[in-house]
Amino acid sequence: MNCLAFRRRLLAAPRERTPAEQAHLEGCGDCAQLATDLSALDRKIGRTLRLPVPDGLADRILLPRLRMRRWHYGAAAAALAAAIALALMLPGLIDPDETALAADAVGPTHPAVAAISMVVEQEPALLKEGRTGDPLVMQQKLKYLGLELRKSDVSIRYIGQCEIGGAACDHLVLVTPEGHVSVILMAGEHLSTRVLVADRRMTALLSPAPTAGAYIVVAESPKAVKRARRLFVHG
Amino acid sequence: MFEGKRTRFEALVRAYSAELYRYAYWLCRDRFGAEDLLQETFARAWGNLSALRDEHAAKSWLYTILRNEHARLFERMRLPIADDEDLDSLADSRLGNVHDALEMREALHALPPGYREPLLLQVLGGFTCDEIASMMELSSGAVMTRLSRARLVLRRQPGLADGAEAAA
Numbered sequence: 001m002n003c004l005a006f007r008r009r010l011l012a013a014p015r016e017r018t019p020a021e022q023a024h025l026e027g028c029g030d031c032a033q034l035a036t037d038l039s040a041l042d043r044k045i046g047r048t049l050r051l052p053v054p055d056g057l058a059d060r061i062l063l064p065r066l067r068m069r070r071w072h073y074g075a076a077a078a079a080l081a082a083a084i085a086l087a088l089m090l091p092g093l094i095d096p097d098e099t100a101l102a103a104d105a106v107g108p109t110h111p112a113v114a115a116i117s118m119v120v121e122q123e124p125a126l127l128k129e130g131r132t133g134d135p136l137v138m139q140q141k142l143k144y145l146g147l148e149l150r151k152s153d154v155s156i157r158y159i160g161q162c163e164i165g166g167a168a169c170d171h172l173v174l175v176t177p178e179g180h181v182s183v184i185l186m187a188g189e190h191l192s193t194r195v196l197v198a199d200r201r202m203t204a205l206l207s208p209a210p211t212a213g214a215y216i217v218v219a220e221s222p223k224a225v226k227r228a229r230r231l232f233v234h235g
Numbered sequence: 236m237f238e239g240k241r242t243r244f245e246a247l248v249r250a251y252s253a254e255l256y257r258y259a260y261w262l263c264r265d266r267f268g269a270e271d272l273l274q275e276t277f278a279r280a281w282g283n284l285s286a287l288r289d290e291h292a293a294k295s296w297l298y299t300i301l302r303n304e305h306a307r308l309f310e311r312m313r314l315p316i317a318d319d320e321d322l323d324s325l326a327d328s329r330l331g332n333v334h335d336a337l338e339m340r341e342a343l344h345a346l347p348p349g350y351r352e353p354l355l356l357q358v359l360g361g362f363t364c365d366e367i368a369s370m371m372e373l374s375s376g377a378v379m380t381r382l383s384r385a386r387l388v389l390r391r392q393p394g395l396a397d398g399a400e401a402a403a
Contacts, residue, residue, distance in 0.1 A: 008383060011382070011387065012386075013357070013382065038390075041386065044339055045343070046359070047339075050257060053252075053256050057252050057270065058249050058252045060274075061248050061273065061274060061277045062245055120282060124275075124282070125278070201285075
């Protein structure tokens with residue numbers, strides 16, 4: 001190994017050293033001096049990069065997950081009761097034979113796949129922001145589609161807007177006994193049949209709305225989606 | 236099952252949040268932005284924790300998520316950089332007045348992102364050139380070129396080389 005090759009390597013990776021490079025270092029005073037200088041430079045860079053970290057940083061990151069745990073356990077009994085109630089009330093409405101299509105089967109631009117992407121990628125930040133829209137406005141929008149939220153043990157966590165396939169849609173996040181359920185209202189979408197799609201560990205059900213447009217329900221499983229859909233009655 | 240996931244996640248947060256915060260800071264150069272970026276990163280990690288099968292890969296997995304989140308949030312999917320960028324002029328003009336304790340910080344801030352980022356991954360993250368190449372989707376040679384040029388620029392600043400020698 002000559003000095004030029006050694007120095008190129010040294011500048012790029014002062015800490016990575018092959019046996020050949022080590023041998024060269026031990027036999028070349030000039031390169032050894034350069035290695036010493038670069039080690040000192042790297043120590044200085046390292047000291048500068050290692051900024052003080054804000055107090056309680058890890059705890060602040062963990063806090064949302066701790067809150068989720070409390071909700072998780074607290075809601076377990078309610079979830080069980082709700083599941084039983086739904087099973088008793090709606091025995092014929094859940095179609096156990098309906099299987100979800102893979103995202104590949106419908107393509108990445110399909111509204112159901114785009115809705116799952118939005119829920120996975122954007123929704124956590126929206127929920128974290130804590131902003132929410134007007135429930136009365138949302139009620140009117142639901143009514144336009146011929147829907148009404150059934151009064152049950154469901155609360156609204158978020159009301160806002162999102163974009164699905166380039167179209168502005170209304171976005172609703174519900175806290176149900178079975179977890180968060182996202183609902184996207186697509187007033188401009190025209191469908192005749194419903195489509196169930198699974199992607200990224202989530203399931204989305206795209207359905208024509210009773211009077212106009214369509215809506216998508218996104219939840220963590222096909223069963224949860226189908227049950228969540230029953231939260232709406234035709235208005 | 237949920238408790239197991241939470242415990243695993245908490246271990247990752249405790250182990251890596253500090254160094255990821257520093258990486259985030261040097262990417263966006265803003266303390267509040269860095270913490271937001273870190274929150275986004277761990278929110279994504281939480282959602283995809285089942286995809287992490289090898290705990291030994293956790294560190295590079297988290298760095299890659301953070302890097303992707305930064306790109307997404309700042310609409311910068313790839314670092315705009317030309318390998319023939321004139322770093323000589325950078326050394327002469329943008330860094331002429333740096334001094335004392337701020338000189339290295341200023342010099343690092345002034346480095347083009349495409350040169351600064353592999354240096355962060357190497358010095359802060361402890362990644363090898365090959366690992367950095369994989370994370371940045373570059374060839375190993377390109378990474379080595381950028382690292383070399385970054386060090387040459389930093390070394391050329393008045394006071395930095397002297398400081399390095401003094402520290403040696």
